Amino acid sequence: MDRLTEVLQQKFGYSAFRDGQKEIIEQVIAGKDVIAILPTGMGKSLLFQLPAYLVEGTVVIVSPLLSLMQDQVEQLKIMGEKRVVAINSFLSFEEKEFVLRNLSTFKFIFTSPEMLQNERFNRMLSTIQIAYIVADEAHCISQWGFDFRPDYLRISSWLKSFKETNVLALTATATKKVVSDIKSTLHMKEPYEFIHSIDRPSIAYEVKELENQQEKVQWIIGRITTTNGPGILYTQSRKKSEFYAEELRNRGIRVAFYHAKMEQDDRILIQQQFQQGKLDWVCATNAFGMGIHKDNIRQIIHDHIPTSIASYVQEVGRAARDGNQSLASLVYTSSDVEQAYYVAMQDFPEDADIQLFYRSESTEIQLPETTTRILSYWKEVLSEQETIDLFRNIKQKKWLEIQSLFSLFQNDLCIREQLLNNFDEYLEKRPSNCCNVCSFDIRDVLEQRNQTEVEKQQLNWVYRLNELLH
Template sequence: MLQQALQHYFGYASFRQGQEEVITQLLEGKDVVALLPTGTGKSLCYQLTGKIKGAPVLIISPLLSLMQDQVNQMKKMGFKRVIALNSFLTREQFTQALNQLPHYEFIFTSPEMLQNELVTNKLRAMPLGLIVIDEAHCISEWGHDFRPDYLRLQTRLNYYNRPPIVALTATATPAVIADIKYVLQMEHASTYIAAIDRKEIHLQRKWFTTAQEKVNWIEDYVSTTLGPGIIYTSSRKRAEQLAEVLRKWHITVAAYHGGVSNEDRQLIQEQFLANDIEWIIATSAFGMGVHKTNIRHIIHETMSPTLSSYMQEIGRAARDGQDALATVLCTQTDYDVLQFLMDTLPSEPMIKQYYAGADQPLRELDQRLLAYWHSMYRCDEAIHYRDELYLSKRRAFDATRNYMETSSCLRATLVQYFEQSVQVVDACCTNCGLQDASFKELRRITHLSAQTPHWTLRLQQMLLK
């Protein structure tokens, strides 16, 4: 039956890894947490389930840009009754969409929108067939830090006769999976965990003395190396600076971050997908849900704050199964950046003053977290909760630092963080014989030839001493 439905609705002859197992569980009415690698078609798990059940599907998505991209992709695939219920809508559009909500097959929205009583009451009155938490690792990685509305899903999705929930992600440690189940109150959910290792992504780590040396290396690398590629930076300012440097080489490059308008971000994404832009310089705001199969390079100008986010970001390469190279650039001062990114929680004195009702200047982030904690915990409980979160962030920081410094296999270090095993192979990473080479010859040869060489040949050229 499932094979026939797959062929009928999507024209595929067979399922990819994990899809059939997840869909089978959902059709049996079970909650599921599914860890499926990037590029294995996680979205088909809920699309086909929705078609078979013939009931509306609610998809909770972390980013507006991702949500809009998913809607556009589904419409291109022939799905007509798809909508994104988000802040992009005018008040008139929102009211109209809410009134017509039962007529849609797939409804995308955010955790914040579900705090609106009009929305949740409307959804609870509908015969939903499935609730989807897309990029479900955000519940654990973002909810405790700066988006407490993710944690409020615990109450918003807990109602009588709710449909099955499927939580989908490409990266999650066992602790994160347990947190997802706890927040969504699906402790007895079935769990499908695929191997997280991506052998086609080769790992490179390079150390420098100064930040300027990093810039020089990026300039040389990108000016002599064909993309497509993504360079991740730690700030909007840095993204713009690097983009400006690379434009001098007449390379098609764009900076992508939260300061870019929604319209421009959408345009940049579409141009990148169409190969009109070769390199994207981005903060972590870019990449989630970007369905580009031939990304060959991922460069981190500064290491990601956690190995989970690093795995997410490098996983955007090599979706076509061909080889790609992920490079992280390191200096001693990067630890200060990572420490700053880790120290985002309100302090104990701030918590005490907030509970005492005292006036104090607060960042918007602190205000959101303290308001949520105040609604959930006593003051001493909030302090204990904060301390536990700090210890968790400290462990994540130590794991990231270990990756930057270890002399062991980088692939093994990364995969073992997720408590999975890996078979180490020669030249899989810097510590296992992977050698950097000059790419000037590579780009010059490519321009002189009438045909771009296959990536396997290009990787072999990369690995030559």
């Protein structure tokens, strides 16, 4: 038995590697830069965890979300690894001081792009041996860095202090453009690339155009109350996520809403309840889902058109991690394309905002926090006109990305095949339940939901209370 397989069995309890895992780990240990694109559920965490036990030094993992960091820390602790920490807002002042003073004692350090700009943290990092650096959910560099988290772009400057340290970039989906952004931002030198097919044969695709918003709500409520989950309902706004959750709860569904405006503790609680099977559905904005370790998600429903094909594939890919049949449904109306563009543009500055920001002291003007954060970054690196041109181009690209996804639903071609083609892949074998354009039988895809007596009593009381209160 070779050393890698031995560590795999002893530390992680697996008898064999999945496709590509061993090759990627070998490259990381050899000190090579690596880009690994594997679908959700293919064991991306193992790719940075296992090599740590075969090389000297500390692994620094740059992660996009607090909840994702906390979850990965807990997973490592369950495995018996005590030398792990997430440096984020969950640490008290005293805890953070202790960690910084003892940084060299940790094998795994999780942190955020924002924390990488902390002077003291960087000073302490420079005193310890770094084995390699991990960019987890690396597509965020391209998808979020230009949009609302410019600290993702600042990673490029931060890495100049670690020129001899190799970088491992991990993500579930990435177009050629996103891969190019990752390579450039992370200063990768002829990286080893492993790109797994994005095709998920056990996920069937269903797309329906409806007449109006009321019909859409009725369709979604009907689908969720008559079929089995677990599932995630993705919607565009905080208000809608709360609305759907209330409607479904009134019908006896174990459901919660989730969005970025909630307290962090509440969001983590809902994520844990969903993962542990205490909730059957979560009605959420796209803030939910990254890092969810739940194998048996049977349904993903979108009540809108996402802002890109990559975002759509990322979100539906959270279903069927166990390989069993699941369904990704998307329902929309004719006005949803414009609505998707409006939502995508909300935080982007207009030309006048950019001119005002460049010509005034930042304390003198009132712009949304996200807009101010974005412009503060670009003011450091671009002229006023260059920034105006940049955001004009970004807006145009956003519109084209939305149109590209919408166009998939406006023809009679296989949805799966079109999604694959967008990532320069071709469909080699069509599953028996593919999409509603070609082979698809809803009875084979979804199990009908049976109401328990408790649920029926709950529904009866809800109905009677509503009759009394209205």
